[in-house]
Amino acid sequence: VKAVVCDRYGSPDVLRVEDVEKPELENDRVLVRVRAAAINPADWYGFAGPLVLRPMTGLRKPKQRLLGVDLAGTVEAVGKDVTELKPGDDVFGGRSGALAEYVCTAMVVPKPANLSFEEAAGVGVAGLTALQGLRDKAHLEAGQRVLINGASGGVGTFAVQIAKAFGAEVTAVCSTGKVDLAGSLGADRVIDYTREDFTRSRERYDVLFDVAGNRTWSECLRVLEPDGTFVMVGAPKGGPLGPLGPLARKRLASWLRGSQKAVFYIAKFNKPDLHILRELLESGKVTPVVDRTFELSEAADAFRYLGEGHASGKIVVRIS
Numbered sequence: 001v002k003a004v005v006c007d008r009y010g011s012p013d014v015l016r017v018e019d020v021e022k023p024e025l026e027n028d029r030v031l032v033r034v035r036a037a038a039i040n041p042a043d044w045y046g047f048a049g050p051l052v053l054r055p056m057t058g059l060r061k062p063k064q065r066l067l068g069v070d071l072a073g074t075v076e077a078v079g080k081d082v083t084e085l086k087p088g089d090d091v092f093g094g095r096s097g098a099l100a101e102y103v104c105t106a107m108v109v110p111k112p113a114n115l116s117f118e119e120a121a122g123v124g125v126a127g128l129t130a131l132q133g134l135r136d137k138a139h140l141e142a143g144q145r146v147l148i149n150g151a152s153g154g155v156g157t158f159a160v161q162i163a164k165a166f167g168a169e170v171t172a173v174c175s176t177g178k179v180d181l182a183g184s185l186g187a188d189r190v191i192d193y194t195r196e197d198f199t200r201s202r203e204r205y206d207v208l209f210d211v212a213g214n215r216t217w218s219e220c221l222r223v224l225e226p227d228g229t230f231v232m233v234g235a236p237k238g239g240p241l242g243p244l245g246p247l248a249r250k251r252l253a254s255w256l257r258g259s260q261k262a263v264f265y266i267a268k269f270n271k272p273d274l275h276i277l278r279e280l281l282e283s284g285k286v287t288p289v290v291d292r293t294f295e296l297s298e299a300a301d302a303f304r305y306l307g308e309g310h311a312s313g314k315i316v317v318r319i320s
């Protein structure tokens with residue numbers, strides 16, 4: 001079956017589409033024919049291999065040849081222990097190696113009928129990151145004020161909608177061309193970062209949900225309530241330490257200088273949260289934003305586009 005593979009570290013030029021073994025069905029999993037897969041910055045680190053991550057990703061070359069996590073597709077066969085899905089069911093969720101025609105996974109739930117495969121493929125990592133960060137790290141409550149820095153990309157577009165679904169008052173920060181998008185997702189206020197510096201605003205926020213990670217801790221502190229929570233979601237990917245350098249600097253500064261709480265987390269794939277996202281999607285409270293769709297043969301182009309760092313929502317690769 002066809003899959004995107006990487007055998008050495010480098011730019012998206014190292015990516016190839018090759019024939020690989022079809023995965024074998026396991027008892028507690030389902031075999032999914034993948035229709036669409038979405039890409040994430042974390043997939044980028046799999047082939048770019050920042051030095052600090054190489055003990056995990058492989059010292060000389062990537063340990064994991066196959067790329068991708070997020071997917072949507074159709075169940076072709078179910079393991080003998082699986083009770084909640086059957087062949088023919090359309091599903092979404094994730095599995096490492098999702099940029100392939102088939103995956104064997106336990107981490108999928110029924111696809112909302114109101115979503116296309118391309119839309120559903122974009123939900124996994126970004127939707128879970130937004131949900132878990134706002135619910136479990138920020139403990140966001142109705143009526144609280146949240147600022148989302150980096151509101152127009154994969155995570156940000158889910159974060160704006162989920163924060164609104166929680167009843168929060170949402171300020172979205174994005175570039176000029178994305179102001180209308182952020183407003184259409186429900187943001188109460190949109191700050192165009194090319195015209196206004198949110199850290200110089202008089203507003204104060206209960207939660208600063210920092211997806212872009214491009215501002216210092218002391219800048220962010222200026223707009224955080226004294227008992228506010230700063231959620232570190234992402235950071236610029238440059239430098240030998242990848243995103244870990246800026247994240248570690250901010251974490252250290254928060255320990256040394258602030259009374260406000262700063263938290264970092266890595267989102268975790270789990271089925272209960274995929275079901276919560278499914279309900280939000282079915283109710284129309286959350287709608288995935290798909291920026292561009294590429295064919296499998298264009299996977300390297302999809303990553304080049306992701307690398308520009310200015311997607312409007314999710315970048316999706318159509319598999320079949």
Ligand SMILES: NC(=O)c1ccc[n+]([C@@H]2O[C@H](COP(=O)([O-])OP(=O)(O)OC[C@H]3O[C@@H](n4cnc5c(N)ncnc54)[C@H](OP(=O)(O)O)[C@@H]3O)[C@@H](O)[C@H]2O)c1
Pocket residue numbers: 040041042125126129149150151152153154155156173174175176178193211212214232233234235236243265266267306309310311312313314
């Ligand atoms: N902690 C976790 O578990 C977790 C999970 C997923 C992702 N992440 C991290 O979160 C970050 C974003 O991921 P993503 O999937 O949302 O990426 P993405 O889809 O590429 O979106 C990046 C966004 O950053 C925005 N941006 C760029 N420069 C900005 C600036 N100066 N000010 C404000 N926004 C700016 C862009 O908006 P404009 O085009 O408007 O500039 C774009 O929408 C990455 O660092 C990623 O590694 C963390």
